[in-house]
Amino acid sequence: MRSAKIVCTLGPASESPDQIASLADAGMSVARLNASHGSPEHRREMIDRIREADNRVETPIAAMLDMPGPEVRTAPIDEPIELITGSTVEFVVDDDATPERVGLSKSISAAKPGDKVLLDDGRIETTVERVDGETVSAYVESGGKLSSRKGVNVPGVELDLPTITENDEQELDVAAEKEPDFVAASFVRTGQDIYDINRALEDRGVDIPVIAKIERAGAVENLDSIIDAAYGVMVARGDLGVECPLEDVPIIQKRIIRKCHQAGVPVITATEMLDSMMHSRRPTRAEASDVANAVLDGTDAVMLSGETAIGDHPTRVVETMDRIVCDVEASEEYAESREQRVPAAGDTRTDALARSARFLARDIGASAVVAASESGYTALKSAKYRPSIPIVASTPNERVKRRLALSWGIIPVLTEYTTQGADAIIQSAAQAALDTNAAEGGDTVVVLSGMMTELEGLNTANMLKVHVAAETVANGRSVVEGVTTGKVYRTDDGNIEHMPDGAIVCVPSGFEGEFVGDTERIGGIVDSSQGMTSYAAIVARELDIPMIADAKLPDSVGDGSTVTLDAERGVVYEQPVDREGDADRRR
Numbered sequence: 001m002r003s004a005k006i007v008c009t010l011g012p013a014s015e016s017p018d019q020i021a022s023l024a025d026a027g028m029s030v031a032r033l034n035a036s037h038g039s040p041e042h043r044r045e046m047i048d049r050i051r052e053a054d055n056r057v058e059t060p061i062a063a064m065l066d067m068p069g070p071e072v073r074t075a076p077i078d079e080p081i082e083l084i085t086g087s088t089v090e091f092v093v094d095d096d097a098t099p100e101r102v103g104l105s106k107s108i109s110a111a112k113p114g115d116k117v118l119l120d121d122g123r124i125e126t127t128v129e130r131v132d133g134e135t136v137s138a139y140v141e142s143g144g145k146l147s148s149r150k151g152v153n154v155p156g157v158e159l160d161l162p163t164i165t166e167n168d169e170q171e172l173d174v175a176a177e178k179e180p181d182f183v184a185a186s187f188v189r190t191g192q193d194i195y196d197i198n199r200a201l202e203d204r205g206v207d208i209p210v211i212a213k214i215e216r217a218g219a220v221e222n223l224d225s226i227i228d229a230a231y232g233v234m235v236a237r238g239d240l241g242v243e244c245p246l247e248d249v250p251i252i253q254k255r256i257i258r259k260c261h262q263a264g265v266p267v268i269t270a271t272e273m274l275d276s277m278m279h280s281r282r283p284t285r286a287e288a289s290d291v292a293n294a295v296l297d298g299t300d301a302v303m304l305s306g307e308t309a310i311g312d313h314p315t316r317v318v319e320t321m322d323r324i325v326c327d328v329e330a331s332e333e334y335a336e337s338r339e340q341r342v343p344a345a346g347d348t349r350t351d352a353l354a355r356s357a358r359f360l361a362r363d364i365g366a367s368a369v370v371a372a373s374e375s376g377y378t379a380l381k382s383a384k385y386r387p388s389i390p391i392v393a394s395t396p397n398e399r400v401k402r403r404l405a406l407s408w409g410i411i412p413v414l415t416e417y418t419t420q421g422a423d424a425i426i427q428s429a430a431q432a433a434l435d436t437n438a439a440e441g442g443d444t445v446v447v448l449s450g451m452m453t454e455l456e457g458l459n460t461a462n463m464l465k466v467h468v469a470a471e472t473v474a475n476g477r478s479v480v481e482g483v484t485t486g487k488v489y490r491t492d493d494g495n496i497e498h499m500p501d502g503a504i505v506c507v508p509s510g511f512e513g514e515f516v517g518d519t520e521r522i523g524g525i526v527d528s529s530q531g532m533t534s535y536a537a538i539v540a541r542e543l544d545i546p547m548i549a550d551a552k553l554p555d556s557v558g559d560g561s562t563v564t565l566d567a568e569r570g571v572v573y574e575q576p577v578d579r580e581g582d583a584d585r586r587r
């Protein structure tokens with residue numbers, strides 16, 4: 001099981017339902033739609049497709065709508081143009097582009113002679129020579145091919161664009177209508193920008209977590225206030241490497257990851273991670289190391305951009321990333337750095353419980369930390385302390401389930417809402433650990449959960465339990481599938497020493513003992529316990545023999561009667577036999 005998650009940008013190379021499902025099978029947890037490309041109508045359709053894929057595949061897939069923010073882009077064009085090194089180019093607000101006159105989405109006339117204007121994440125470099133009204137003339141220092149709607153950066157120049165542009169308003173409408181799981185905010189400067197976007201979503205009647213993209217120098221300076229305000233953070237290295245000196249990016253990346261981790265805020269490392277795989281079948285060594293190092297540093301997720309949006313083999317890229325991450329996570333180096341990086345105790349009770357759960361689980365050799373988490377808060381806190389075993393988050397809220405797909409180490413599971421109290425919550429959370437194979441029947445798990453009381457808010461965990469995970473026995477349900485026929489052998493005290501080989505052992509309601517004798521000889525089990533944890537279920541799973549749970553055999557079906565256990569039909573019995581002599585056989 002991989003802990004760090006994979007975010008994939010969808011685009012022309014990965015838009016069909018089958019392609020999305022294929023990315024999900026390869027390991028995608030979050031599908032990102034970059035609103036700087038395509039139309040709002042198309043994005044509505046894409047969010048629907050991501051939802052359909054989420055319903056089709058087992059592990060949750062969240063949808064992220066990445067809003068353009070106060071960005072400048074080059075004009076939309078069908079065919080790329082070539083900007084020639086040594087030529088002069090005019091930048092104007094327009095929706096067409098030629099090698100001499102490049103249309104932009106917004107004015108850059110605040111630039112002064114000598115300022116740099118960089119296109120396509122800095123691949124094309126120009127220097128401003130003259131500004132005439134709205135027309136900016138620049139010398140092409142380093143030319144190249146320019147395709148549609150590439151990013152434009154004028155480092156160090158305040159272009160005076162609003163936090164929420166007209167384009168963003170359109171995207172916020174899409175978000176309000178389709179409710180993606182995350183909204184990513186581009187070019188934010190301060191924590192206040194995030195609050196403004198939260199407010200804009202609230203005004204539209206939705207509450208969607210905002211991911212702050214750190215891609216300008218100002219945002220790096222205001223990192224703490226942004227981390228405070230945002231649900232999550234993205235190290236958007238494409239623009240960051242243009243807005244700040246390129247050589248600063250590696251350390252800024254490490255600092256952002258460290259601060260987010262200490263704060264328990266999910267962090268995504270983005271852009272050019274496996275860039276050469278846009279066209280080649282194998283990444284460069286440097287790229288493999290880049291992914292590995294982000295994971296070693298503790299990133300929650302790694303992101304693919306053009307590799308999956310317009311690359312030649314999107315699924316292969318995800319598979320490659322999956323392999324790199326899995327290998328790192330299996331290493332001694334990773335285990336060491338994870339142990340060294342456990343955040344100090346936080347200031348909430350949930351922090352304290354989650355931190356204890358992490359060490360408790362390690363000390364007792366538990367298989368999973370299980371967080372029963374209605375709002376996702378307890379699950380996020382569990383992930384913050386980076387246990388060495390999976391975190392199973394059981395939640396009755398479908399949106400929370402998808403949201404948690406972004407977070408390090410969390411396996412989100414949807415469970416039914418229960419009003420039956422703490423035991424039922426713990427039991428269903430433990431069942432989630434079994435269902436996801438994070439734990440096997442009989443394994444110990446550490447359960448974290450909250451019980452709402454009138455004095456405490458919804459978001460606080462107040463219970464930590466060491467629990468043995470075992471099947472919940474429900475209404476005639478078959479625990480282990482299959483069909484088997486054998487002779488009934490009833491036991492009150494678990495003693496099966498004298499039963500016939502291949503017998504169907506019937507255990508009474510509430511039986512909590514163990515079988516005395518050779519369990520290998522059991523052919524099947526009928527357990528009449530109701531809605532409770534069953535030891536028999538653990539045995540059935542272990543031996544892989546059919547078991548029907550919560551089923552009562554009438555007294556007339558005595559020892560020696562032939563019964564069939566059938567996953568479809570339940571317990572089928574034939575020929576009741578005379579019960580005389582039962583006592584003799586048992587002795």
Ligand SMILES: Nc1ncnc2c1ncn2[C@@H]1O[C@H](COP(=O)(O)OP(=O)(O)O)[C@@H](O)[C@H]1O
Pocket residue numbers: 009010011012034036037038121149150151238271305306307309310
């Ligand atoms: N929905 C889309 N439609 C067309 N092309 C896209 C789409 N999403 C991404 N791309 C392409 O993939 C490239 C890399 O993706 P990304 O890093 O998200 O974009 P950018 O660097 O333009 O912000 C983009 O520059 C664009 O060419």
Ligand SMILES: C=C(OP(=O)(O)O)C(=O)O
Pocket residue numbers: 034036066151186213215235236237238239240270271305
């Ligand atoms: C992820 C990034 O943002 P965008 O793709 O919107 O340019 C980036 O700049 O690295």
